[in-house]
Amino acid sequence: xxxxxxxxxxxxxxxxxxxxxxxxxxxxxxxxxxxxxxxxxxxxxxxxxxxxxxxxxxxxxxxxxxxxxxxxxxxxxxxxxxxxxxxxxxxxxxxxxxxxxxxxxxxxxxxxxxxxxxxxxxxxxxxxxxxxxxxxxxxxxxxxxxxxxxxxxxxxxxxxxxxxxxxxxxxxxxxxxxxxxxxxxxxxxxxxxxxxxxxxxxxxxxxxxxxxxxxxxxxxxxxxxxxxxxxxxxxxxxxxxxxxxxxxxxxxxxxxxxxxxxxxxxxxxxxxxxxxxxxxxxxxxxxxxxxxxxxxxxxxxxxxxxxxxxxxxxxxxxxxxxxxxxxxxxxxxxxxxxxxxxxxxxxxxx
Numbered sequence: 345x346x347x348x349x350x351x352x353x354x355x356x357x358x359x360x361x362x363x364x365x366x367x368x369x370x371x372x373x374x375x376x377x378x379x380x381x382x383x384x385x386x387x388x389x390x391x392x393x394x395x396x397x398x399x400x401x402x403x404x405x406x407x408x409x410x411x412x413x414x415x416x417x418x419x420x421x422x423x424x425x426x427x428x429x430x431x432x433x434x435x436x437x438x439x440x441x442x443x444x445x446x447x448x449x450x451x452x453x454x455x456x457x458x459x460x461x462x463x464x465x466x467x468x469x470x471x472x473x474x475x476x477x478x479x480x481x482x483x484x485x486x487x488x489x490x491x492x493x494x495x496x497x498x499x500x501x502x503x504x505x506x507x508x509x510x511x512x513x514x515x516x517x518x519x520x521x522x523x524x525x526x527x528x529x530x531x532x533x534x535x536x537x538x539x540x541x542x543x544x545x546x547x548x549x550x551x552x553x554x555x556x557x558x559x560x561x562x563x564x565x566x567x568x569x570x571x572x573x574x575x576x577x578x579x580x581x582x583x584x585x586x587x588x589x590x591x592x593x594x595x596x597x598x599x600x601x602x603x604x605x606x607x608x609x610x611x612x613x614x615x616x617x618x619x620x621x622x623x624x625x626x627x628x629x630x631x632x633x634x635x636x637x638x639x640x641x642x643x644x645x646x647x648x649x650x651x652x653x654x655x656x657x658x659x660x661x662x663x664x665x666x667x668x669x670x671x672x673x674x675x676x677x678x679x680x681x682x683x684x685x686x687x688x689x690x691x692x693x694x
Contacts, residue, residue, distance in 0.1 A: 396430035398423055398458065400484050400494045408469055410504045415474040417498065421482040422465045425458035432487045433458050439470040442477040442497075475502040508612050512549025513556065513581060515605070515617040525560075525603045525619035527593075535597050537623060542590035543605045547581040554580030557608040560591045562601040562621065565629050571595040595621075600629035 401424045408416035421435045433455040439448045449470040458464065472478055477499040484491045515524050530538040541560050547553050556578040562571045574591040581587045595601060601621040607614040620629045 396428040396458070396486070397426045398430045398433055398484055398486050398491055399426070400435070400482055400492055401463065403480070403482050403494055403496055405480055405496055405498060407504055410474065410506050410510075412506050412508075413474055414471050415501050415504050417470045417472065417478075417480065417501075419468045419470060419480055419482070420465050421453065421468075421484075421494070422463060423455060423458075423484060424463045426461055429457060429459040430486045431457050432485075434485045435466070435468075436481075436483040436485065437468045437470060438481040438483070439472050439498075440479045440481065441472075442479065448472045448478060472501065474504060474506075477501060508610075509614050511556070511607070511609065511614050512547050512551070512553050512583075513545050513578075513607065513615070514548050515607075515615055516544035516546045516586060518544075523619040524617045525605050527603060527619075527621050530592065532597065536594055537597055539593045539595060539621060540590060541593050541603055541621075542588050543617060544586055544588055545578070545581060545607070546586040547583055550583050552580050552582050554578055555609070556614070558589045558591075559604075559606045559608060560593060561604040561606070562593045562595050563604065564595075565600045565602055565620075571599075571601060595623070598624050600624045602629075602631070 400421060402422040404420045404422075406418045408418040410416070417439065419437050421437070423433065423435065425433070435453045435455065437451045437453065439450075440446070441448050449472050451468045451470060453466040453468050455464050455466060470480065477497065478501065479495050479497055481493060481495050483493045518524065525541065525543045527539045527541045530540045532538070539562070541562075543558070543560075545558075558576040558578055559573065560576065561573045563569065564571055572593040572595055574593060576589040576591045578587065578589055593603075600623060603619045603621050605617045605619075607616070618631050620631055622629050
């Protein structure tokens with residue numbers, strides 16, 4: 345029995361040695377037949393495809409076309425792609441009203457497929473009511489999956505100037521309380537004063553501006569009745585230059601007036617300005633108040649007393665009288681002589 349067990353152990357060892365030898369032979373054969381079979385695996389770190397990432401890096405907003413009721417916001421979202429390729433990149437633009445929270449306008453921008461670590465931009469247009477303020481949102485999608493959202497607030501949309509009122513000409517704003525509209529008395533006749541009214545218009549743009557009309561109006565302050573009105577044509581004002589258009593207004597004396605200047609183009613009011621002309625005595629009328637009519641002011645005090653040739657104007661003799669359609673010298677004396685003659689004739693008759 346002992347010999348049988350010993351024989352089995354020896355036989356098992358030979359079997360194991362044979363298996364090891366066979367494994368070695370097979371390994372050598374594979375190494376010879378396949379040269380790269382035993383090479384270490386390469387590092388897949390650089391070759392492995394990384395997932396793509398798209399970020400909203402910037403969003404700029406500027407005004408576009410502006411009408412009387414609506415305004416267009418020009419929105420430019422900038423997106424940046426990193427890592428692997430990103431397919432079907434889109435950005436959804438929304439304008440949300442500040443007061444109501446309602447979505448006022450939307451637009452979707454397509455960026456296509458992005459790769460190679462690029463930054464792309466597209467321009468969108470959101471047309472909203474020209475009033476109040478809005479939150480402009482940009483939501484980034486990659487192949488239909490929402491990634492991130494950016495928001496910018498827009499205030500004062502109602503202050504945007506409509507295109508039809510857009511002009512670089514502005515009424516000049518002076519310091520030290522100097523009025524933008526000024527006047528001087530040219531002449532006085534028949535209880536009416538002729539005023540030379542002028543204003544200052546400055547071209548704040550980079551190009552010449554013109555083909556406009558300036559309407560000057562004098563309004564009596566108590567009744568708001570238009571005393572006179574005139575129109576001055578403005579042909580062209582150079583960039584950075586100031587024009588002083590001037591017109592004449594004839595108004596009754598002894599009243600205070602508002603002087604209104606209205607700038608027109610093609611039947612549209614572009615800008616307005618107001619000042620005053622005080623022809624009545626007292627403290628004087630200001631733009632923001634009313635005043636009553638004065639009684640003692642004489643506009644003739646401002647009229648020149650010399651003729652055009654430099655000689656003093658002649659004042660007629662207060663004692664000289666004349667009758668319309670009659671001759672000088674035949675007044676009360678002629679009437680008395682005629683009366684005496686008639687009396688004598690009556691006494692001489694039988």
